[in-house]
Amino acid sequence: MDMLDNLESLQFEPGIKEEDRCWLYLQGRYHGLMIKACAHATFFCKLLHHLRKSLHEKQTSRVAKIHRIGLLPSTPDEDGLNVGIIGGGHLGKQLARVLLQLVPIPPERLQISTRRPEALDEFQKLGIKCFYHNSDLASWANVIFLCCLPSQLPNICVEIQASLAKTCIVYSFVAAVPLLRLKNLLNHTNILRPQYQFGEGFDNIWGTNKDITDALQDPVLLLANCPYNPAGGIILNSKWVEGILYAALNTCTTEAxxxxxxxxxxxxxxxxxxxxxxxxxxxxxxxxxxxxxxxxxxxxxxxxxxxxxxxxxxxxxxxxxxxxxxxxxxxxxxxxxxxxxxxxxxxxxxxxxxxxxxxxxxx
Incomplete structure (x- = not known):
């Protein structure tokens, strides 16, 4: 429960001058963009996890009989998806919460690398490894979400490029850095970057304080987040859809x-x-x-x-x-x-x- 819900004088809006109130719509737009970004990243992880699980089920079916009679030890959860987040700011935290609850990714399959791991106490209590070592995270993860500032990205790329496996998918939220620049910085081609644009009409269906995990359980907001739906005035570039499908095919190619x-x-x-x-x-x-x-x-x-x-x-x-x-x-x-x-x-x-x-x- 938000303690400030019924205390209007302590909320953000009353402190805004009348002549500046025309800009308040940006607050809803920012929240909508955050919801969409987390929703599409979650969908991608769900899709990839589902695909990896199907791949391993088909591969292990051939040796299932051998496992049952005890000639081979049972294998761990090989179809599990290792997800790394670089950046522990607002976006990184929101994304971690959504991935944990809605994919759901087990805590042992999620790692966060940030310059201030001590600020992620809530995640460490859940069993998530929070540390500051970008290259270690890169060598472990199947998917890496870049949730850092544009100014931090060049140094991060230098730190992780030697540790990136060809099969690792880098998913960048750094809007200011285009794909070709990312490719050069990382010497890597397995990169996804969603691009959003704002429509002319802005219908603020997003609110400003709604919890993102709760928003993605709301059928109206979930439908508004669908890739081809322009509701809410925020549109996802359709090439992202192509990217996730070809990424799925690369995952199949990895398993031959x-x-x-x-x-x-x-x-x-x-x-x-x-x-x-x-x-x-x-x-x-x-x-x-x-x-x-x-x-x-x-x-x-x-x-x-x-x-x-x-x-x-x-x-x-x-x-x-x-x-x-x-x-x-x-x-x-x-x-x-x-x-x-x-x-x-x-x-x-x-x-x-x-x-x-x-x-x-x-x-």
Missing amino acids: MPCSQALKLLNELFSAHFEDCGKDGVSCPNFQLQDFVSRVYARSLSHKRPFPWFDLIAVQLKDTPFSNQRLTSTAFQNHLTHLYCGLFGISLTKEQQPVVPTSSPSQ
Whole structure:
């Protein structure tokens, strides 16, 4: 409970001069941006965890009988996702809370590196390792969230670049540093960076004090956070969607999964049917090789071979086969919305079906 809820004179707004009140909308916009950033990072981790779990289930099924008769020791939770956060400020703390509660990531699978680990007492009590050693975190994590200031980023990149595995996904919230600059600083291509823009009309549905974890359990706010939904005046660049799909394929390639099985896994993820699909599911996405690689390459790629390793920087900055064939498809966008809400535990009714904009958000 907020002790200041009923004490207006001690709240922020009464201290603002009348001529400056026109800027109060920025408070809601800031909170909305924070909610969206945490929501999309959580969705990505949920998607990746789900995919890794499916990958390991398929791989371990071949030796399950051997494990049962005791010829091999049982393995630890290999499908678990190790997540590191660099930066323990407001964003880093909010992100850690959301990942812990909504993915959920076990405390032993989450680490935070910050210059002031002593300020993260609440997380240390939960069993999260909080320390100041960026390179150690980089060598341990499968996913790293950069929640630092732009001025701190060059030094951080110097510290972690030698420790980054090729398969580690770096997810940057540092809006002031573009993707190509990040690529050069880290000498790394497995990087995701969401880009947000503000629409002309701003409908403050976000509030200013609502807890972010609670906000992501609210069906109205969760739907507003869906990648293709411009509600609330904050729009996510659609190339982020491409980035997470190609990152998923890279995860399959890491495990040497044949491309045919990788496509099957993606199709299973997006197979949630809803009323508009029709009984036969004709409009459901059914990904093919040529959705992700060129037709010429697809003809030469054996179904038993893994996908090639994709440069996520190029995926987010250039047109891809997916851009041309799937990204603006209404069927794909609607299925992504259902997957998004479903991973947060919310099923959409027909009345809650998203209204997809006639033109996709700016790329």
